[in-house]
Amino acid sequence: MRTVIFSALLAIGFAAPGHAAGLSPEQAKAREIFARVIAFKTEVGQGQVPVMAKYLADEFKAAGFTAEDIHILPLRETASLVVRYRGDGRSHKKPILWMAHMDVVTAKPEDWQRDPFTLIEENGYFYGRGTQDIKSGVALIATNFLRLKREHFVPHRDLVIVFSGDEETEMATIEDLVKNHRDLVDAEFAMNSDGGGGTLGEDGKPKIYGLQTAEKTYASFEVTVRNPGGHSSLPRADNAIYELADALKKIQAYRFPVMWSETTLAYLKASGAATPGPVGEAMQRFAANPHDEAAAEVLNATPAEVGKTRTTCIPTLLRGGHAENALPQSATATINCRIFPGVAVADVGKTLAGLVGDKVEVKVIGSPASSDASPLRADVMAAVTREVHAMHPGVQIVPVQDSGASDGLYLRAAGIPTYGVSGMFIKDSDSFLHGLNERVPVRGYYDEMDYWYRLMKDLGGH
Ligand SMILES: [Zn+2]
Known part of the structure; x- marks a missing residue:
């Protein structure tokens, strides 16, 4: 009983303003983590990424992940976080990585209509720096690891969280992981929340889903x-x-x-x-x-x-x-x-x-990394199609090559096929990533929460 009261108090303590009533316990947790991670000012030069990594590491510890499966890897002023969810090894396959980055593009509060480092729910949107790129991914992947653990889910192979710390600037953390900590991040393939995703028409109906397999x-x-x-x-x-x-x-x-x-x-x-x-x-x-x-x-x-x-x-x-x-x-x-x-x-x-x-x-200029396109793996294509369709039946799934470059580039270059498979559906007119007043639809956020949950069980169960 004491535990129940204690966690109820925690939930109230961490709730962001404008807390919507009627959330499931999973949704409340996903919202709590979202509000906490948005509040860390993880812009370049602020030294806040390791602090945010520590907060997340404590969440995993509290959920029963052992210290040897939680790694904070500092690099200069930033850090990466790697968390291993142990499987029973039954599939005899290498792990699957689940990716996002903890840093955000610099936001000047004086230019924003709302404080960029406070999660604000308004008119059906979550506002804040990183809501779209890509603290939503951080919060939802983390929430689902906690939830699966609580439900005693045992995957047939290891699932590994890889949250990098400087994707928006140097990409040195992902390079460091691949070069110096290969044992921690070695995998059969990687699912990246920071790429791909769905487009809503201006009428709010899903139009198309892009599954990113390559970056120029x-x-x-x-x-x-x-x-x-x-x-x-x-x-x-x-x-x-x-x-x-x-x-x-x-x-x-x-x-x-x-x-x-x-x-x-x-x-x-x-x-x-x-x-x-x-x-x-x-x-x-x-x-x-x-x-x-x-x-x-x-x-x-x-x-x-x-x-x-x-x-x-x-x-x-x-x-x-x-x-x-x-x-x-x-x-x-x-x-x-x-x-x-x-x-x-x-x-x-x-x-x-x-x-x-x-x-x-x-x-x-510098030493740019390059990589091949990842193959259209049948297992990945099928699982993503299933789980996107569970959210938006029948929407067309299209493989895409981005003209930008993200952490995925380094993994692909290291021989780990990487798929940008965000579960967010958003209108083009709502997309302000890297810009002012960044936001995601509240409904899309909770839909994406369930999408990652199903995708982890779907791919992790094989
Ligand atoms: Zn990003």
């Missing part, structure tokens, strides 16, 4: 021309700015070859059927025959689709010269590339260098 590599290059320079009253034939301009025109004129994967073909087929006009027709024609050059041309001229079928590189920044009355000693452009999965960053650098010639330097 993000890499930038600096293209630089150097020159001895001199006084601007004594112009010479060679000039760093002219020569950089010539180099950029060559990059502009070049097109990387058309490419495809089983994911992009499945995406173009399904999306093409739902896209009216010549673009939709071209998508379907390309899906049926990726050698159809006319179809590729149409996609190439469509900003939303061009990146689906090839690597793209465009100039995004420019600097050069040092004085109004001096010949420039250098001129540099930053070229941002979105590289098709499976293509090496170095090969793109070589292509750029070949285009601009020997007199122009081409240097990659």
Whole structure:
């Protein structure tokens, strides 16, 4: 009895303002954890990720996870959290990872209509930094581990939570896990809450579900021309700015070859059927025959689709010269590339260098990681389809390749196929991730809670 009273008090103590009545115990717990994690200011530089990891670790401990299965792995000012849910090993298969990241994009409270670090429920939405990206994933995956434990569920293989700590900035924590703690995160495949998900139409009806299997590599290059320079009253034939301009025109004129994967073909087929006009027709024609050059041309001229079928590189920044009355000693452009999965960053650098010639330097910025697309595994496709349909019967499931890059990239590169399988359905007009007044629909949040629960039992039971 004392325990009951105690936990009831805790629940009241942690409840966020505007607490909705009539929640099930699971929903109340999912809401409590959501409110707690939103309140940690896990922006870069705040040092709050380890504090949040400790809070979650204590929740797992209280639920009966042993200390040897809970790992907080500090890295500089941040940390990752890895929690192993032991199975009985009956399936003789490697573990499944369940992923999210604990950090958020910086939010300036003065620009927001509500405090970004307080979970606020209003008009059917949960507001707060990280509600969509991706503290909802953190809270729901954690809640379900606690719930399954309480229900004495025993999976047939280990299930492992991997919450990273700097996905929005350096991605050093996931790199650290893969390189230095492989034993903790080794797995057959990973289910990532930070990718994929459903779209609601403006009428609130589910339209389509995207299952993310691939991410393009993000890499930038600096293209630089150097020159001895001199006084601007004594112009010479060679000039760093002219020569950089010539180099950029060559990059502009070049097109990387058309490419495809089983994911992009499945995406173009399904999306093409739902896209009216010549673009939709071209998508379907390309899906049926990726050698159809006319179809590729149409996609190439469509900003939303061009990146689906090839690597793209465009100039995004420019600097050069040092004085109004001096010949420039250098001129540099930053070229941002979105590289098709499976293509090496170095090969793109070589292509750029070949285009601009020997007199122009081409240097990659940093050390970008690249990865292949994950295969459309039958078990994953079937389980996600089942559980999405349990939530929204009949909605079309489409494999997608994102043009951005997340933690999944590092796992894929390390040979662990990774699937972005968020259970959130949201309208495009409600999507403010990384922006102001980030929010998710309350109904979508609780639906997603049940989705993860079923998905963990579904995949974990095999
Ligand atoms: Zn994210």
